[in-house]
Amino acid sequence: MEKENILKRLENIVGKERVLSKPDVITSYGEDMTEAEPHAPDFVVKPKTVDEIQKIVRLANEEKISITPVVAGTNLGGLAIPVQGGIVLDLKEMNRIVEINQNEMYAVVEPGVTFGQLKEYLVQNKINLTIGYPLSPPYVSIVANCLLDGLGNLSLTHGSMGEWIGSLEAVLPDGGLIKTGSAALSNVWFSRAPLPDLTGLFVNWQGTTGVVTKMSIQLWPNPPLRRRTFILTYSVEGGFNLMRDFSRTRIFDDIGGLTWPTGKMLMGIEKPMKRDDEEPEFFVYLDYSGNIKEEMNAKDKIVNSLLKQYKIKGVEFEGPIEVEDLLKVNATFAKFAEFPMTLDFLIETTGGGLTWVGTYGPTAAWEKGLREGEKIMKAANFPPIAVTRPMKGGHYGVLRFIMIFNKKAPEDRKIVAEVNSKLCDMVLDLGFIPYKAPAWAVKKFIKRIDPNYLRVMREIKKMFDPNGIMNPGRWFL
């Protein structure tokens, strides 16, 4: 690769000020918060238009340089680390909210549009619709999260975030432009249905099939009344049973379960290792909303009635305790009161490192998965931080183990890598599947995967991207 020549050609496409190549400037694009090995790009390019992206992709094909799309750079798992150097496509400045369709309830956004930005737009323009939010800071990209099929606070009702995508527009690895979903045939980007679903060729493919330049995402009615309440159960088993039963009532917007260390971390203990036998082990939160007071009262009644039944069964718990009351106890509970969230007690830690094994899988295996995960983490001297959530009405659930560590210490990075590896083996055995799977996890489950599934993935990738320029090192394609 003749760097100088490529630099000039990139500058001709986007302008000199939007191409970065000095090592001290671009190094940060080559790392994330995890234990993943950093690798700097050769260039960082900041396009503003689809036409620019098409030209960059064609150049990359000619010169056989890799392209890694990135927005906020908060991705975990090394998915946006350019393992072959090449070009990092920084899409932050492509941040237009192209359309809000209030009747069909969707927003068309460019990849640089963040959750915070869209929320502010909806509020300022008095549009009474909401988007689902992940457990991520407000400055993360909507497009990136949806394409990586993450989870959000409306996932209980509407599934993983990939299911919230209506249509999209993408630059293919050959520089061509495609529209998928209803946008392929209609000027209304209302749905993935009813055409054959090519949107799926960009969801979970980790940027290996093209660069998405616009996406429609479903918006939802935003009822004026809402309640978030916590139930603290003295056993994990009690908490999971509550979550499974509550998710079947169809009255909640969101249900989540957090293990006991999260409560102590909120109260300022960075590494809580010990739990008293007489303190709650698990915190369940319930979110519900309504249009009128009577609706909320009815939902309150259902919650209380279910809890009464649990008390009769002998399940021990504290609550329900409303988040407004917790806010009065300690203002740090505000982190859990509003979306989008900035969970700084996870992000802004002494060591600066954050990693996880996050999976989707059968809620019947929650208890076993959590107990085994607890053993693995404690054996390596990590607090057993885990987040769980029922998804799509309880059809499946999230089980995610989180570790914070000292990113600058090579020994710590090695230890978390080993713990992650053990956690991944364990969850795979129980039927869970990692989402936003890092390359090291893909290595494990690619041995277990249906061979024809893998064959078809590889054929699609070869057809789309014969030069292998799009975010190489993912999915072992």
Add this chain to the structure above:
Amino acid sequence: MTITIESPDTQNLFGLIIASILEKNLNEPKKQNLIRRHKSLINIQAGKMKVNLTLSGDNVTIKQGFNDEANAYVKGTLGALLNLGLRRRLIRTFLTGEIKIGGNILRLLPLMKLISI
């Protein structure tokens, strides 16, 4: 005025919550004076979580578990104790036995002001 949590890394959640409330309230000189005038050792139980609180001069110490030498105790569900702090549904809370108090009630009086949220 100092608030000490014994072994904060292993303190139970209720102890941490109490510490948080006390830290906020003991910024007020009036409440500081209240503590200075009283000497108490109080057991508090929220659900199954137990802590004991020593009020002595300029020091407040929160320890895990009960102390057999406590002057007084308060027991209730976590929700009921929060209601107590929030001065909410007090009559119902006491009449229905959601909160139980015992020992030297006079020693509990400063606590009521200290844990107000």
